[in-house]
Amino acid sequence: MAVPDLELKRRMEAFASACRRKGLKATHQRMEVFAELAASDEHPDAETLYQRVRERVPAISRDTVYRTLATLERKGFIRRADAVTGASRYDANPRPHHHFICTSCGLIKDFRSEALDDLSIPKSVEALGRIDTAQVQVRGVCKSCQKKAKRDK
Ligand SMILES: [Zn+2]
Ligand SMILES: [Zn+2]
Structure with missing residues (x-):
């Protein structure tokens, strides 16, 4: 599935201006x-x-x-998503969001939730270090894996 054109355009514009701001050359290959x-x-x-x-x-x-x-991650343009197994997965969605992760096929899907964005972080975490962001990871089995499991029975 693809990101809608308008959202893609928004992400590209944000990327170009963040490059200028952070002094990273927006080379053809990076773009x-x-x-x-x-x-x-x-x-x-x-x-x-x-x-x-x-x-x-x-x-x-x-x-x-x-x-x-690696450069884009270091500069904070993209993040690593929390893959359950295998290679690192990357995420260019700049908005606060959370992940649904299928433990069977490794699917990672974004979802939004204002309630989860406002999650109160326990004081005990602050004792561990500075908090920059918090993201909820919901694990389960996706629809298509559920269907497949039914078929294979
Ligand atoms: Zn799945
Ligand atoms: Zn994501």
Whole structure:
């Protein structure tokens, strides 16, 4: 599934202006890698992103894509999503949101909840360190895995 055009446009504009603000050159390759991630709501891993970017930019190397993701993460443009298994998954959704994670196929889906955004964090966490963000992870089995399990019975 893809992110709606308007939202993608918003994410690209926010990325371009954040690059200017943070002094990161918005190179062609960075724009391409970010655009590919921003267009997806599946929280793809680096290899998936590399394969997709390569379809549009055949000259791009795997190394460049991996290094670009590391740079974008370090600069705070993207985040790692909490994958249950396997490779790191990436997230370019800048809005506060939470994740539904399928423990069977690894699907990671965003959902919004104002109630969860306002979650009060226990004082005991503040004792551990500074709190920047909090994200709720809901784990379960997605609809399509449920259907598959029924079929396979
Ligand atoms: Zn699933
Ligand atoms: Zn997400």
